[in-house]
Amino acid sequence: MSYRIHVRVLPRTGLLDPQGQAVEHALTALGFAGAGNVHVGKAITLDLEAESREDALATATRMCDTLLANPVTEDYTLEVAG
Amino acid sequence: MSYRIHVRVLPRTGLLDPQGQAVEHALTALGFAGAGNVHVGKAITLDLEAESREDALATATRMCDTLLANPVTEDYTLEVAG
Amino acid sequence: MTGSGTTPRAESFPGERPVTPEVVREHNLNQREYEAIVAMLGREPTLTELGVFSALWSEHCSYKHSKPILKTFPVTGDQVVQGPGENAGVLRLPDGWAVAFKVESHNHPSAVEPYQGAATGVGGILRDVFTMGARPVAVLNSLRLGPLEEPRNRYLFGGIVRGVGDYGNCVGVPTLGGEVYFSPGYRGNPLVNAMCVGLLRESDLATARAHGVGNILLTVGARTGRDGIHGASFASEELSAASEARRPQVQVGDPFTEKLLLEASLELITSGQIVAIQDMGAAGLTSSSAEMAARGGVGVLLDTSLVPTREPGMTPYEILLSESQERMLVVAEPARVAAIQTICAKWELSATPVGHVTDDGLFRVVHDGLLVVAIPGGDLVDACPIYHPEAVEGAEAIARRSRVPSIKAPDLTAALEQLLDAPSLASKRWVFEQYDSTVRASTAQGPGGDGGVVAVPGTAFGVAMTIDCNSRYVALDPYEGGKATVAEAARNIACTGALPLGITDCLNFGNPEKPEVFFQFREACRGIADACRAFDTPVTGGNVSFYNENPTGAIDPTPTVGMVGLLADLSHQVSSHFKAAGDAIAILGTSTGHLGGSSYWAEVLDAFCGAPPPVDLDAELRLQQFLVAAAQGGLLRSAHDLSDGGLAGALAECCIGGPYADQTLGAKVTLTGHADQVGGEGLLFGEDHGRALVSFLPGAAAQLAQLAAEHGVPWFPAGVVGAVDGTLHLTSPSLDLRWETPRLRQIYMDAIPRRMRQVAPSGLEQ
Amino acid sequence: MLDVAVIRFPGSNCDEDALRAAEGAGAAARFVWHREASLGGADAVILPGGFSYGDYLRSGAIARFSPVMAAVRDHAAAGGPVLGICNGFQVLCECGLLPGALIRNAGLAFQSRPVDVRVETTATPFTSAYQAGQVLRLPVAHGDGRYVASTEVVAQLAAEGRILLRYVRGGMPDAPANPNGSLDDIAGVINAAGNVAGMMPHPERVVDPRFGRPDGAGFFASLAAWAPTPA
Numbered sequence A, B: 001m002s003y004r005i006h007v008r009v010l011p012r013t014g015l016l017d018p019q020g021q022a023v024e025h026a027l028t029a030l031g032f033a034g035a036g037n038v039h040v041g042k043a044i045t046l047d048l049e050a051e052s053r054e055d056a057l058a059t060a061t062r063m064c065d066t067l068l069a070n071p072v073t074e075d076y077t078l079e080v081a082g
Numbered sequence C: 001m002t003g004s005g006t007t008p009r010a011e012s013f014p015g016e017r018p019v020t021p022e023v024v025r026e027h028n029l030n031q032r033e034y035e036a037i038v039a040m041l042g043r044e045p046t047l048t049e050l051g052v053f054s055a056l057w058s059e060h061c062s063y064k065h066s067k068p069i070l071k072t073f074p075v076t077g078d079q080v081v082q083g084p085g086e087n088a089g090v091l092r093l094p095d096g097w098a099v100a101f102k103v104e105s106h107n108h109p110s111a112v113e114p115y116q117g118a119a120t121g122v123g124g125i126l127r128d129v130f131t132m133g134a135r136p137v138a139v140l141n142s143l144r145l146g147p148l149e150e151p152r153n154r155y156l157f158g159g160i161v162r163g164v165g166d167y168g169n170c171v172g173v174p175t176l177g178g179e180v181y182f183s184p185g186y187r188g189n190p191l192v193n194a195m196c197v198g199l200l201r202e203s204d205l206a207t208a209r210a211h212g213v214g215n216i217l218l219t220v221g222a223r224t225g226r227d228g229i230h231g232a233s234f235a236s237e238e239l240s241a242a243s244e245a246r247r248p249q250v251q252v253g254d255p256f257t258e259k260l261l262l263e264a265s266l267e268l269i270t271s272g273q274i275v276a277i278q279d280m281g282a283a284g285l286t287s288s289s290a291e292m293a294a295r296g297g298v299g300v301l302l303d304t305s306l307v308p309t310r311e312p313g314m315t316p317y318e319i320l321l322s323e324s325q326e327r328m329l330v331v332a333e334p335a336r337v338a339a340i341q342t343i344c345a346k347w348e349l350s351a352t353p354v355g356h357v358t359d360d361g362l363f364r365v366v367h368d369g370l371l372v373v374a375i376p377g378g379d380l381v382d383a384c385p386i387y388h389p390e391a392v393e394g395a396e397a398i399a400r401r402s403r404v405p406s407i408k409a410p411d412l413t414a415a416l417e418q419l420l421d422a423p424s425l426a427s428k429r430w431v432f433e434q435y436d437s438t439v440r441a442s443t444a445q446g447p448g449g450d451g452g453v454v455a456v457p458g459t460a461f462g463v464a465m466t467i468d469c470n471s472r473y474v475a476l477d478p479y480e481g482g483k484a485t486v487a488e489a490a491r492n493i494a495c496t497g498a499l500p501l502g503i504t505d506c507l508n509f510g511n512p513e514k515p516e517v518f519f520q521f522r523e524a525c526r527g528i529a530d531a532c533r534a535f536d537t538p539v540t541g542g543n544v545s546f547y548n549e550n551p552t553g554a555i556d557p558t559p560t561v562g563m564v565g566l567l568a569d570l571s572h573q574v575s576s577h578f579k580a581a582g583d584a585i586a587i588l589g590t591s592t593g594h595l596g597g598s599s600y601w602a603e604v605l606d607a608f609c610g611a612p613p614p615v616d617l618d619a620e621l622r623l624q625q626f627l628v629a630a631a632q633g634g635l636l637r638s639a640h641d642l643s644d645g646g647l648a649g650a651l652a653e654c655c656i657g658g659p660y661a662d663q664t665l666g667a668k669v670t671l672t673g674h675a676d677q678v679g680g681e682g683l684l685f686g687e688d689h690g691r692a693l694v695s696f697l698p699g700a701a702a703q704l705a706q707l708a709a710e711h712g713v714p715w716f717p718a719g720v721v722g723a724v725d726g727t728l729h730l731t732s733p734s735l736d737l738r739w740e741t742p743r744l745r746q747i748y749m750d751a752i753p754r755r756m757r758q759v760a761p762s763g764l765e766q
Numbered sequence D: 001m002l003d004v005a006v007i008r009f010p011g012s013n014c015d016e017d018a019l020r021a022a023e024g025a026g027a028a029a030r031f032v033w034h035r036e037a038s039l040g041g042a043d044a045v046i047l048p049g050g051f052s053y054g055d056y057l058r059s060g061a062i063a064r065f066s067p068v069m070a071a072v073r074d075h076a077a078a079g080g081p082v083l084g085i086c087n088g089f090q091v092l093c094e095c096g097l098l099p100g101a102l103i104r105n106a107g108l109a110f111q112s113r114p115v116d117v118r119v120e121t122t123a124t125p126f127t128s129a130y131q132a133g134q135v136l137r138l139p140v141a142h143g144d145g146r147y148v149a150s151t152e153v154v155a156q157l158a159a160e161g162r163i164l165l166r167y168v169r170g171g172m173p174d175a176p177a178n179p180n181g182s183l184d185d186i187a188g189v190i191n192a193a194g195n196v197a198g199m200m201p202h203p204e205r206v207v208d209p210r211f212g213r214p215d216g217a218g219f220f221a222s223l224a225a226w227a228p229t230p231a
């Protein structure tokens, strides 16, 4: 089975996120009044061949831990779609 | 009401995605055999004050069209959470 | 025409549209051109063939409006190793070294997508240089945008600078200079001209001349995608709603692959394994293979089904016209293919045979066994109709030339501050701080002075370089403006102590079919040619970019000139800022207070008008020779040419110091006796050519005055460099002005950053 | 003569500069391609600057998996000196030979300019030729140079004298002293064993006196003079 994986990698909470701040500032300057708590990170999508959804999740988790996210500075969330 | 918005911005299909290629290549080299069609883009999350879920979606869409995504090279998907 | 009526019949590729008059128009070919094609083939072309013609007969590839004018450039000289016609020009240096250099535009792609447009512009020019067997050692860039007060221009500027930087930084080539101007004439059509300078051993010179029947053509590097199909013809029409609809898919740059391609190409060239090499630039595989074949007087047979593609189902039309980046075409003997593949594999690149050299002179393409293109190769490249458009000076230009400002002169102290705050004149530190300028550890002078200087490894000498154009002068008087552009470039080179050697040019103009535009083009080229002849700086190549128009008309005519020079002894290089209190200051040349076309009128009095200052080529040459001699004698502490902003602008820059100076320096300048008949405004801000500002140890004064006299250069001792963080104090019979130099520095350094701190949206709502 | 291996990753672009600087200091330097499994008995290793693997995903993230990195680890474990410059520093952090991480500059833009840095410790194979507290002017050229680590790690680095270089306010009044927002103005760090160091500035670019003060030469002179302490 092929699964579509979506990974969202964001700066660890508490670490400064200047990119998020810059976007928040720009949004405000452009008149988007209600936006706050903006964070900017990386989105990674990929197709993964796996036996099952659980397998896909396990493999994707290993990918994140080995390569896709930096454990010192980043947190990730994973989503396995059809 | 405050809504949590997740935006995923990815290189438009068909455009060269050197970053996606590099990650795919690295994953393969690391022995993650089943990974393909890898793309890397930006993840943006923010809180948005809005009257309703529809309003939040409409505002977030305008944010993407104006600032968050490059209309010439990127596509985005939006998700409005609680 | 050869081949008329004898060309083999090519087949339509399955699913291809028939060639109708509508389709021909879409391909930007006119009736006359289409008839020439039919006559050449003795039949109607297939759609794929039409695509091939539209690329090679586009303005960008065929030079159909510019060729007769370009032929008037001086192209010879003892220093010329390779003149126009190859991927880059090459000039001789001492000790068996040579310098390859070239400038190219990426204007339309940058208008659409500033980041990728600018990045791929840098990628393309790097490939032009390493294709010659030269290692790129420096890049420069010339940028023109509409005013920074408008968000769209800030967005474009930010994206372009990031794109230029990210690409060059990643490949590892330092940016040693450039220029940036802002003017309403570039609204909607920014200019991005990128220049590359490379070094090679003259004996390693490579060419793009295919020969040897049976030799193999290989594509090296990135896979072919649907990027930028028809980029060459897109660059050859005006930006409009219609062109927008035909806009090719954006080309995305991959500087990492470029770096690998650079190393692999240089290794292929020095290994002796290849016959010829050419990058796939505009019109991709089509122009690279057809031009290589035409140069060698041979034919080629390509099989597009062998070309590695990024997406399945690409047609021969798409494969032939794709402008995917980071690809090279190589010609080699069949026995060498394996060795070539080994070299490429080491750099993680593939090299794929896609065709061979033939003896029939035809440009043929098969796809899955079907012959889809068969065109006489020489005619394909050379037989495009050539046009001699009408040239008439525009009434508007004539009127502007005789106009004078309507606003009264403000307080002159404030005027200098206003001038230094104008983004076109202010420090470009915000820009070049984003460009690696020290990688390769050979930067003798980086951005922020008159010219960049790079050391040649293992020798005592260096190469100086600059890129310049004062488009306001060209707009107001194209002939004098053309001369002025070369003169300023040469002055910049000479100020570093280097001898000007030759130029490359990037001729950015509007639609040449408009008589007033063609007039600008013809006259500016005449000016460039005359100046190059006078200075013995031949034209070694360049690029023409027409159709730079937007809804309000043509851009300001912008014939950018890139120049290189030889700095014989690096230990005698001179930089442009004052060095220490107590040094003496002198002005070289004659000041008449010429204000027509000046930055002062344009930026302070909001008056883009007047006749620009005329250039005395003889006096310029003498000034250059004096500067080189004085530098070689080790007599100068600093030298800065007088250009935009005149004497006051130059003095301010010399006091303000380099981009990361520890402090500013004051100066006490007395002009009494220099040009007493000239009024205060003209004295401060006039832009007479042939002038420079130098500083030196007081003990060298007599020797310098003597040297100036020998060169017939007017020499005027003007004062002394003052204290750290001191005052610039300037007097003349009619002036007594003071500026605090730390304040001038603050204005000059912050002019661009303070504007760029305002938000610039990327998207549709602008 | 000290045998220095300069590692070349695809995308390294300061490799030649580092090699020349090491040679200029009297070492014997040579390139080692990233696919090699061995360092061929080198005494010291330099991981040069550049954009290994295009710096795609994160700077240094992909290079750390290159075959040669196993040999570099072994060399480091055996006490051999390893110096990472710019991208080399990023690789060393990514692979855990040095603590912390280098993230996007606080100003979000690439920074190419001279900075002033203070030598915080001279008791290393890389800085022994300098005086403690000496201020050097070196170029930086990076987009991802902001050093971050947990508060505890930063405190520990400071307490153990493992901060190699700090950005300081020197003579350039209108440029920020710290070009990237690094915590505690950290421009370079060294590991607990004192043999693996990383720094963002580029000393190899300022060793030729013809172009200005050769403030970077001391790093290579220190390395060339280094000798293993007999076991």
Ligand SMILES: Nc1ncnc2c1ncn2[C@@H]1O[C@H](COP(=O)(O)OP(=O)(O)O)[C@@H](O)[C@H]1O
Residues within 6 Å of the ligand: C140, C141, C142, C143, C175, C176, C177, C178, C179, C180, C424, C425, C428, C431, C432, C435, C446, C447, C448, C449, C450, C451, C452, C468, C492, C643, C644
């Ligand atoms: N786009 C750019 N990229 C790199 N350097 C630039 C750029 N624009 C300007 N510079 C540098 O800033 C300095 C001043 O430029 P400019 O005002 O055009 O000087 P000049 O009038 O002496 O030619 C030069 O050293 C130039 O190389």
Ligand SMILES: [Mg+2]
Residues within 6 Å of the ligand: C179, C467, C468, C469
């Ligand atoms: Mg200039």
